[in-house]
Amino acid sequence: MDRSTALAATSGSRVSRSPDETLDLGRRIGAIATPGTVVALVGDLGAGKTQLAKGIAAGLGVASVVNSPTFVLMNEHAGRLRLYHVDAYRLGDPEEALAAGLLDDRQAGGVTVIEWADRLDGWLPDERLAVELAVPGGEPGTRHLAWVAHGATHVRLAAEALMDR
Numbered sequence: 001m002d003r004s005t006a007l008a009a010t011s012g013s014r015v016s017r018s019p020d021e022t023l024d025l026g027r028r029i030g031a032i033a034t035p036g037t038v039v040a041l042v043g044d045l046g047a048g049k050t051q052l053a054k055g056i057a058a059g060l061g062v063a064s065v066v067n068s069p070t071f072v073l074m075n076e077h078a079g080r081l082r083l084y085h086v087d088a089y090r091l092g093d094p095e096e097a098l099a100a101g102l103l104d105d106r107q108a109g110g111v112t113v114i115e116w117a118d119r120l121d122g123w124l125p126d127e128r129l130a131v132e133l134a135v136p137g138g139e140p141g142t143r144h145l146a147w148v149a150h151g152a153t154h155v156r157l158a159a160e161a162l163m164d165r
Contacts, residue, residue, distance in 0.1 A: 026055020040117030127151030
């Protein structure tokens with residue numbers, strides 16, 4: 001059995017009815033994140049990836065402004081744990097991320113949030129929380145979040161932060 005199938009995994013979904021609710025979900029993730037947490041975000045433009053990332057930053061106690069780091073590829077922020085906020089939108093292929101140092105060992109002591117994580121397919125860590133955000137037709141501000149958590153730490157994170165209470 002390969003390593004990825006040996007990892008614990010769980011999945012789920014929920015609806016966020018507003019940008020503030022998406023921010024709060026991120027805040028819950030950040031508040032309980034542990035060193036080595038990786039959150040891989042996927043979704044179309046405007047789906048709420050950066051809003052979720054801002055919430056994670058807030059949950060980590062990050063005081064600096066968190067915006068999508070599209071042009072610099074990665075921003076680092078100080079908080080309870082260091083936040084590595086990666087935006088893979090402009091990458092031509094996953095090897096560019098490695099060459100740019102976007103995925104490396106220093107992130108093991110902090111929390112890494114990767115927007116456009118699908119552009120790093122095959123290069124993401126086996127253990128991660130993958131969240132896909134979608135904009136359903138109808139209600140403005142509503143987002144559908146579907147997640148798959150890989151590895152016991154990320155399974156616990158998803159259960160505590162994303163499951164309905």
